[in-house]
Amino acid sequence: MSTTRLLLLGVVRIFQPAYGYQLRRELLTWNVQDWANINPGSIYTGLRTLAKHGYLQELEQDGAHRPGRTSYKLTTDGETEYFSLLRGMLWTVDGFHPDKMQATISFMWSLRRDEVIAALEARITQLESWLKSEPFSERQILEDPGTPNHVVEMFRITTARDSGELQWTRDFLGRIRNGDYSFAGEPADWTPYPGMVTHWGEIPDPPPRTS
Incomplete structure (x- = not known):
């Protein structure tokens, strides 16, 4: 939702x-x-x-x-x-x-570049923490006689996803640090067709409250 x-x-x-x-x-x-x-x-x-x-x-x-x-x-x-x-x-x-x-x-793009960089750094920290803990979750499954061993594959597929996202996030962060893409307050790096984006590169004032 x-x-x-x-x-x-x-x-x-x-x-x-x-x-x-x-x-x-x-x-x-x-x-x-x-x-x-x-x-x-x-x-x-x-x-x-x-x-x-x-x-x-x-x-x-x-x-x-x-x-x-x-x-x-x-x-x-x-x-x-x-x-x-x-x-x-x-x-x-x-x-x-x-x-x-x-x-x-x-x-x-509607956020400033420095915030996006900080957020991606935070995501990297979260992902690294998860990847560090996942082997211990896997070990707990394998050592528990009451849990089917195949359940460990649920942790392994999660590890694979997290590893893939971690690598992408590192690469994406590097591109943004190098100046790729456009963010709030910066010139657009593409040309929208007329009437499509009226506030690209601007940080608009909030709309007035209506009764």
Whole structure:
């Protein structure tokens, strides 16, 4: 649910104000139905739920309250929730939910470079700690007569995933330290088509509160 919320808030933030159909079409180009377990038909429902909770403002066209006719933009609370989710997923490793980091990469550019570097350093520390402890968890399984030995493979596949992510994180951190990619307050390293990203490279002021 947190991944879905970040994706919806993040894509609205890029295009705002944007129609539900536009947002749905964009997310499907990211193949979210495959890696984020988002049913394409649930995107409209998710947008309405976020509006109900005060994270999005609905802008109706000609009084029509229909999925394809309603546009959305973030509220002040939505902006706060967006950054809270983004930072939570960036700073915390969750090996059983790789979709969280996948979504984080999609919006990492809205943070400053120094924060991303610090967060990746923290992720490396977390992963190194896990990898150091996993052999002892494996030994406990093998020494426990009441646990089937094949259970140890659950720890081994986790170790393989953690090892792979650790190597990628180290490499990714190196690229960012060397100046790759663009982050908040920096010139864009790509050219979005007109009207797509209105605040690339800027740190926008929060939207005004609405009554």
